[in-house]
Amino acid sequence: MTAARLSEVPRAGAAAQAAAPARAPIEIAGVSQVFRRVGQVTHALDRVDLNVAGSEFIAIVGPSGCGKSTLLKIIAGLIQRSSGSVRIAGQEVQGPYTNLGIVFQSPVLLDWRNVLDNVLVQLELRGIDPRGYQARALELLGKVGLSEFKDRMPRELSGGMRQRAAIVRALIHDPPLLMMDEPFGALDALTREQMRIDLEKLWLDRRQTALFITHGISEAVALADRVVVMTPRPGRIDRIIPIDLPRPRHKDVLASRRFTEYCDQITECFMRHGVIRY
Amino acid sequence: MSADIPLQPVTPPTLGAAFAGWLRKRAGVLIVFALLFLLWEYAVWIFGVKEYLLPPPSKVWVEFMKRSNTVMQGAIVTTQEIVGGYLLAVLVSIPLALAVARSRFIEESVYPVVVFLQIIPKIAIAPLFIIWLGFGFTPKLLIVFLLCFFPIVVSSVAGFKSVDPEVMDFAHTTGASGWRMFVKIRLPQALPEIFTGLKVGAALSATAAVVAEFVAADRGLGYLLQQYNGQLETPMVFAIIVLLSLIGLAVYYLVELVERLVIPWHVSQRPAGVTGI
Numbered sequence: 226m227t228a229a230r231l232s233e234v235p236r237a238g239a240a241a242q243a244a245a246p247a248r249a250p251i252e253i254a255g256v257s258q259v260f261r262r263v264g265q266v267t268h269a270l271d272r273v274d275l276n277v278a279g280s281e282f283i284a285i286v287g288p289s290g291c292g293k294s295t296l297l298k299i300i301a302g303l304i305q306r307s308s309g310s311v312r313i314a315g316q317e318v319q320g321p322y323t324n325l326g327i328v329f330q331s332p333v334l335l336d337w338r339n340v341l342d343n344v345l346v347q348l349e350l351r352g353i354d355p356r357g358y359q360a361r362a363l364e365l366l367g368k369v370g371l372s373e374f375k376d377r378m379p380r381e382l383s384g385g386m387r388q389r390a391a392i393v394r395a396l397i398h399d400p401p402l403l404m405m406d407e408p409f410g411a412l413d414a415l416t417r418e419q420m421r422i423d424l425e426k427l428w429l430d431r432r433q434t435a436l437f438i439t440h441g442i443s444e445a446v447a448l449a450d451r452v453v454v455m456t457p458r459p460g461r462i463d464r465i466i467p468i469d470l471p472r473p474r475h476k477d478v479l480a481s482r483r484f485t486e487y488c489d490q491i492t493e494c495f496m497r498h499g500v501i502r503y
Numbered sequence: 504m505s506a507d508i509p510l511q512p513v514t515p516p517t518l519g520a521a522f523a524g525w526l527r528k529r530a531g532v533l534i535v536f537a538l539l540f541l542l543w544e545y546a547v548w549i550f551g552v553k554e555y556l557l558p559p560p561s562k563v564w565v566e567f568m569k570r571s572n573t574v575m576q577g578a579i580v581t582t583q584e585i586v587g588g589y590l591l592a593v594l595v596s597i598p599l600a601l602a603v604a605r606s607r608f609i610e611e612s613v614y615p616v617v618v619f620l621q622i623i624p625k626i627a628i629a630p631l632f633i634i635w636l637g638f639g640f641t642p643k644l645l646i647v648f649l650l651c652f653f654p655i656v657v658s659s660v661a662g663f664k665s666v667d668p669e670v671m672d673f674a675h676t677t678g679a680s681g682w683r684m685f686v687k688i689r690l691p692q693a694l695p696e697i698f699t700g701l702k703v704g705a706a707l708s709a710t711a712a713v714v715a716e717f718v719a720a721d722r723g724l725g726y727l728l729q730q731y732n733g734q735l736e737t738p739m740v741f742a743i744i745v746l747l748s749l750i751g752l753a754v755y756y757l758v759e760l761v762e763r764l765v766i767p768w769h770v771s772q773r774p775a776g777v778t779g780i
C-alpha cells in the first residue's frame with residue numbers, strides 16, 4: 226500500500242496536545258483520499274469538508290465502501306491523507322492524534338489480556354498508572370453489562386461483548402474526543418438498542434466531541450446532533466442534517482413524527498444515489 | 504467474528520495438579536508403551552532373535568545397570584552440550600529476530616546472509632569445527648547452536664513482523680512508542696510464534712549434539728554409542744538410544760512447560776502439545 230501509515234511519522238508534540246481545550250472541535254477541509262496499488266486506483270474520499278463543534282455528537286451514515294472508516298482514520302491521523310487539512314482543537318493533525326478514545330469496526334482487543342486488563346492497557350500505553358483507574362473501569366464495565374466478565378479472556382466473549390469492552394477501553398481515560406466506527410455493528414438488535422441508550426447516557430455525562438459511524442439510519446438520528454450523509458464511493462458529503470430532538474432521546478422521542486421525518490430525509494438521500502431502491 | 508465458544512478458564516495450573524492431570528490424560532499412552540515393551544520382550548524370546556540383533560528390554564536394562572556410571576557421565580556431557588548450545592541459540596536468535604523485524608536495513612543486508620548460511624548443511628561443516636576448535640566442548644556447543652538457531656530466528660522474525668495492523672492502529676492512538684510498545688504489544692503478540700520456533704529448536708537439539716559427537720569426541724553419549732556399536736554391544740546401543748530420546752523429550756517438555764506458564768492464553772486454545780502437558 227502506498228498510503229503510508231503515519232506510524233513512522235514523528236508525532237505532534239505531546240505538550241501541545243495536553244494543552245488542548247477539554248472539548249476538541251474538529252475542522253476538516255478538502256480532505257481527499259486516493260489509494261494506489263499496482264494497476265488499481267481507489268478514490269475513497271472526495272473533498273470532504275466538515276466542521277464539528279466541541280461537545281457535538283456527529284453521526285456519519287453512508288453506503289458500505291464509501292470511505293467512512295477511511296475518513297475516521299484520517300481524522301485520527303492513522304492514515305496519511307492524500308490532500309486536505311484536518312485540525313483538532315486548532316492543531317493540524319500530522320501523525321496519530323492521541324488525545325482521543327477510539328473504537329474500531331472490529332473490537333481489536335489484546336488476546337493475552339483479560340477484559341479488565343484490556344481496558345486498563347489504554348492507560349498503561351499512555352504511561353499512566355492504571356491502579357487509580359480500577360474503580361472507574363469496573364464502573365464502566367458495569368454500565369455495559371460486563372461486570373461478571375472482567376476476568377474473562379477476549380476469546381471467551383461473544384462478538385458483541387468484545388465490542389462493549391472496546392467501547393469501555395475508549396472511554397476509560399476520559400478523552401475529549403470519541404471516535405466510533407460502527408461500534409454496534411456486531412451486536413444483535415436488542416443489545417444494539419440497549420447500547421445506544423447507554424452510549425447516549427455516557428455521552429450526556431461528559432459531552433465529548435463524538436464521531437459515530439453507523440449503517441443504521443434510525444440509530445444515527447437517535448444519537449446525533451447532526452447526521453452527515455455520505456454518497457457512494459468516492460465518498461463525498463451529500464447532506465448534513467441537524468437533528469433537533471430533545472435529549473435524552475427516550476422511546477417517545479423515537480416514536481415522534483419528527484424522528485420519522487429525519488429518517489425519511491436520510492433515506493431519500495440514499496434513494497437519490499441509488500443506494501436504496503424500491 | 505466468532506460467536507460464544509465455551510472454553511476452560513485460563514488459569515496456570517499448579518505443578519502438582521498439572522502432574523495429576525497429565526497422568527490421567529496420558530494413562531492411555533503409558534499403557535500402550537508398557538504393552539509395546541512387553542510385546543518386544545516376549546517376541547524376542549519366542550522367536551529366538553539373536554541378542555546382538557535385537558536384545559529384549561530386560562537385557563538392555565541389565566546391561567545398562569552394569570555400566571550406568573559410564574553412561575550417566577556421558578549423559579551429563581551430552582546434556583550440557585544440548586542445554587548450552589540451545590540456550591546460546593535462544594540468546595542470539597531472539598534479539599537478532601527483533602533487529603531483523605525492526606530494521607529494514609538489517610532485514611535486507613544481514614538476514615539474507617543468515618538464510619544463505621542456513622543452506623550449508625551444518626553436518627558438513629562439523630568436521631571444520633573440529634579442525635578449528637579441537638575435540639572439546641566448544642565445537643559441540645556450536646553445532647547444537649547452529650542447528651537450533653535457524654528455526655528460532657525464522658519463527659521469531661515472523662512473530663515480530665506479524666503485528667495486527669488494527670492493534671497497531673489502536674496502540675498508536677495512545678501515543679505509546681519504543682519500549683512500552685515493545686513490552687505491552689509487540690512481544691506478547693510475537694510470543695506464540697517464538698515458542699513455535701523454540702520447540703522446533705528443542706526437538707533438534709539432541710540430534711545435533713549426537714551428530715557433533717559422532718564427528719569427533721572422546722566423551723558423551725554419541726561417542727559411547729559409536730564405541731558400543733563397534734563392539735557389537737547392541738543392548739548398550741539400545742540403552743543409549745533410549746536415554747538420548749529421554750533427554751530430547753525432557754528438553755522439549757521443559758520448553759512446553761515454560762510456554763504454558765508464559766502464554767497460557769494461547770496454549771489453552773489449541774490442542775495439547777506433543778508431550779501432552
Ligand SMILES: Nc1ncnc2c1ncn2[C@@H]1O[C@H](COP(=O)(O)OP(=O)(O)OP(=O)(O)O)[C@@H](O)[C@H]1O
Binds near residue numbers: 228287292458
Ligand atoms: N489500505 C487501503 N488500501 C487500498 N484501498 C483501501 C484501503 N482502505 C480502504 N480502501 C478502499 O477505500 C474504500 C473505502 O473503504 P472504507 O473502509 O473507508 O469504507 P467504509 O465506508 O468504512 O465501508 P464499510 O461501511 O463497509 O465499513 C473501499 O473501496 C476500500 O476498498
Ligand SMILES: [Mg+2]
Binds near residue numbers: 293294295330
Ligand atoms: Mg468501515
